[in-house]
Amino acid sequence: MAKSSKKSKPAKEQAGSKSLTQSGAPKAAKSGSAVMVIDGKSGPGAFAGPARVIIIGAGVGGLTLALMLHQRGISCQIYEQASAISPIGAGINVLPHAIRELADLGLIGTLDKVGVRTTELFYMNRIGQIVWREPRGIAAGFEVPQYSIHRGRLQKALYDTVIERLGPGAVVTGRKLAGFIQDEGGVTAHLVDSVDGSGSMTVRGEVLVGADGIHSAVRAHYYPKQGLPSWNGIQMWRGVADFPAFLDGQSMIIAGGMAAKFVLYPIAPGETPETRLTNWVVNVRVSDTPHPPGKESWSRRGRLDEVLPYARRFEVPGFDLVSLIKSTDAFYEYPMCDRDPLPRWTHGRITLLGDAAHPMYPVGSNGAGQAILDARMLADRLKKAEHPYQALLEYEEDRLPKTAEVVALNRKGGPERVIDEVEKREPAGFTDVERVLSYDERRAIVRGYAGKAGYALQQVNKKAV
Ligand SMILES: Cc1cc2nc3c(=O)[nH]c(=O)nc-3n(C[C@H](O)[C@H](O)[C@H](O)COP(=O)(O)OP(=O)(O)OC[C@H]3O[C@@H](n4cnc5c(N)ncnc54)[C@H](O)[C@@H]3O)c2cc1C
Numbered sequence: 001m002a003k004s005s006k007k008s009k010p011a012k013e014q015a016g017s018k019s020l021t022q023s024g025a026p027k028a029a030k031s032g033s034a035v036m037v038i039d040g041k042s043g044p045g046a047f048a049g050p051a052r053v054i055i056i057g058a059g060v061g062g063l064t065l066a067l068m069l070h071q072r073g074i075s076c077q078i079y080e081q082a083s084a085i086s087p088i089g090a091g092i093n094v095l096p097h098a099i100r101e102l103a104d105l106g107l108i109g110t111l112d113k114v115g116v117r118t119t120e121l122f123y124m125n126r127i128g129q130i131v132w133r134e135p136r137g138i139a140a141g142f143e144v145p146q147y148s149i150h151r152g153r154l155q156k157a158l159y160d161t162v163i164e165r166l167g168p169g170a171v172v173t174g175r176k177l178a179g180f181i182q183d184e185g186g187v188t189a190h191l192v193d194s195v196d197g198s199g200s201m202t203v204r205g206e207v208l209v210g211a212d213g214i215h216s217a218v219r220a221h222y223y224p225k226q227g228l229p230s231w232n233g234i235q236m237w238r239g240v241a242d243f244p245a246f247l248d249g250q251s252m253i254i255a256g257g258m259a260a261k262f263v264l265y266p267i268a269p270g271e272t273p274e275t276r277l278t279n280w281v282v283n284v285r286v287s288d289t290p291h292p293p294g295k296e297s298w299s300r301r302g303r304l305d306e307v308l309p310y311a312r313r314f315e316v317p318g319f320d321l322v323s324l325i326k327s328t329d330a331f332y333e334y335p336m337c338d339r340d341p342l343p344r345w346t347h348g349r350i351t352l353l354g355d356a357a358h359p360m361y362p363v364g365s366n367g368a369g370q371a372i373l374d375a376r377m378l379a380d381r382l383k384k385a386e387h388p389y390q391a392l393l394e395y396e397e398d399r400l401p402k403t404a405e406v407v408a409l410n411r412k413g414g415p416e417r418v419i420d421e422v423e424k425r426e427p428a429g430f431t432d433v434e435r436v437l438s439y440d441e442r443r444a445i446v447r448g449y450a451g452k453a454g455y456a457l458q459q460v461n462k463k464a465v
Contacts, residue, residue: 051077053382054189054205056177056218058085060151061354061371062211063158063171067105068379070166077169077203078162081176081194081212085159087152090238090332091267091279092362093118093252094149096142097455098369101376103144110157115149116250116266116276123419123446124255126262127429128316131422132442136252143461148252148265148279150240151368175201177217180208182349207388208350209378211371214337216356222347229337229359231292232411234258236283236362237307239331242270243278243324255314257420258363258413259285262314262321280324283336284310292335302331336361338411341404346392353378358403364414366406366453373454374399406453415449418442 053069055062058080069076094102094115102111119139123132137146162170176194180187187208193199210218214229245266246253252265261283266276292298304326311321325331338359345352354371378395385391413420422436430436450456 051075051203052206053077054079054187054203054208056189056208056210057212057216057354057356058082058155058159058171058173059211059213059354059371060155060158060368061356061375062209063155063162064102064105064372065209065211065353065375065378066162066166066170067158068101068375069382070162071105072379072383074379074382076166077205078171079175079177079189079191079203080171080173083174083194085156085171085173087150087156089150089152089155090240090281091148091265092151092154092368093265093365094147094154094372095365095369095453095455096137096144096146096460097453098372099137099144099147100460101372104376105161107157107161108144110161111145111147111149111154114153114157114268115147116268118146118148118250118252118265119248120251122251122253123416124253124316125419125423125426125429126256126260126314128255128314129429129433131419131433131437132446134446141457141461148250148267150267150277150279153268154368177210177212180218180221180350182208187349206349207382207392209353210350210356211353212356214339214355214359216352218350219342219352219356223342226339228292229339230290231287231335231337232258232361233285233287233289234283234336235286236281236334236336237302237310237331238279238281238334239302239325239328240267240277240279241324241328242275243327244274245270245276246319249276253316253319254416254419255316256283257416257423258283260310260313261416261419262311262316264316264319264321264324278324280321280328282307282311282314282325292337298334299332302333307331307333338407341400341407344396345400346396349388349392351378351392351396357400358407360403360407361410361414363410363416364406364449364453366410366414369455370403370406370453374403402452402454409449409452415446417449418445421445 052074053076055065055076055078058078062078066076066078118136121134121136124130174194175191178192179190186204186206189203189208191201210216212218255262263281265279267279268277270276311325314321338361345357353374360367377399381391381395426436
């Protein structure tokens with residue numbers, strides 16, 4: 001087992017697979033979960049794929065991994081349960097540590113077509129007083145930009161690049177992982193039609209990567225007792241709308257601490273030169289229970305009468321949040337969830353990546369970024385290591401402790417904790433922020449997080465030297 005498992009925070013989860021041999025390779029016949037047993041049949045459409053790496057999930061993590069493997073001459077195949085990759089969702093920010101990796105894939109031109117180069121970040125209290133501001137991306141001296149981008153458009157751009165570079169068959173959609181098993185020679189995965197469970201298909205590879213998101217089936221196989229993701233009681237409403245540009249048209253504002261927060265940034269040009277496609281998020285603690293609402297509420301259409309009373313609690317000078325929300329065609333609500341860090345991601349030839357490995361609260365703009373960093377490390381290790389077991393363990397050894405730390409920091413608010421600290425001391429506002437929390441104290445919170453998450457200036461720029 002990797003050394004990292006000793007360092008990482010113990011998980012609530014109990015490892016479900018008891019079938020590991022001393023070398024780390026599970027015995028083929030023993031599966032940890034009844035759901036994941038292979039039926040041994042390969043029906044119509046069966047495919048004995050020769051790809052070295054089987055990737056489950058065509059999110060940002062799985063698609064980036066495919067591009068990185070291809071760049072290193074390692075064949076792979078993605079299986080995605082959705083019937084098509086369509087640009088749905090809302091905005092995210094991808095920070096320079098991850099953009100550095102996408103730049104190495106030659107994607108800066110693509111990103112410029114689908115995102116906005118972020119220039120400045122403002123942290124404010126709930127009434128719009130500035131707690132911290134800093135330039136971002138190129139404006140901050142990074143060699144690569146930060147992008148504010150529609151998550152679905154980023155995913156679609158990565159997907160199109162995968163198809164262009166790896167070929168039209170590189171992503172098989174409409175296929176859900178139903179089981180897998182490994183032996184000394186490789187991994188066999190069993191996929192079915194995601195709508196009706198028909199059309200059994202069996203594929204073979206050297207390695208299987210579960211890049212299948214926060215509800216990962218691969219993770220659940222090894223941790224069958226993990227239960228539901230843990231909820232901090234915060235409900236998030238997210239939407240995008242065409243709206244008049246604010247500040248320089250490329251800035252982001254985060255107002256309020258963990259319990260009541262408002263996030264605002266443009267993610268694309270608007271319908272006119274004066275407008276931008278503007279992403280907004282309202283986060284409010286609405287519950288004390290750690291149990292998230294049922295799965296049907298994970299992406300439920302939001303209601304104006306529910307979100308507007310919360311939105312009215314925020315004031316940002318010169319910006320009309322209520323009008324922005326009212327002008328949004330459709331917006332959606334999600335519970336803010338994560339999971340405890342795992343003791344291990346790798347089981348022989350199988351490992352986890354992205355949200356499947358380390359789902360985290362969306363503060364600090366790091367979930368997708370960390371998935372991209374995972375992809376880089378895993379591709380490098382697979383290229384260099386003599387054996388897949390070694391590659392997967394080395395990958396975990398590097399990435400598990402780092403991401404576990406980000407998960408823990410995000411529970412405390414991430415870099416945005418600086419707002420919590422100021423609001424805690426002066427909930428009604430301040431006349432001089434320096435008297436509430438000194439510049440050095442504020443800087444320590446914001447830049448300390450950047451260093452732990454891997455996007456401090458010297459961490460990103462030094463790679464290019
Ligand atoms: C409100 C909010 C704001 C956020 N803001 C940011 C931000 O600013 N910056 C940032 O970096 N991150 C942000 N994130 C986090 C980021 O969106 C995620 O961390 C990231 O998208 C995870 O990518 P992934 O590829 O690991 O998983 P996903 O994107 O969840 O992809 C998993 C894929 O696997 C597929 N799948 C699942 N199960 C199966 C199966 N059994 N068989 C086949 N396919 C399967 C799914 O359909 C999906 O396509 C935010 C998240 C939220 C909720």
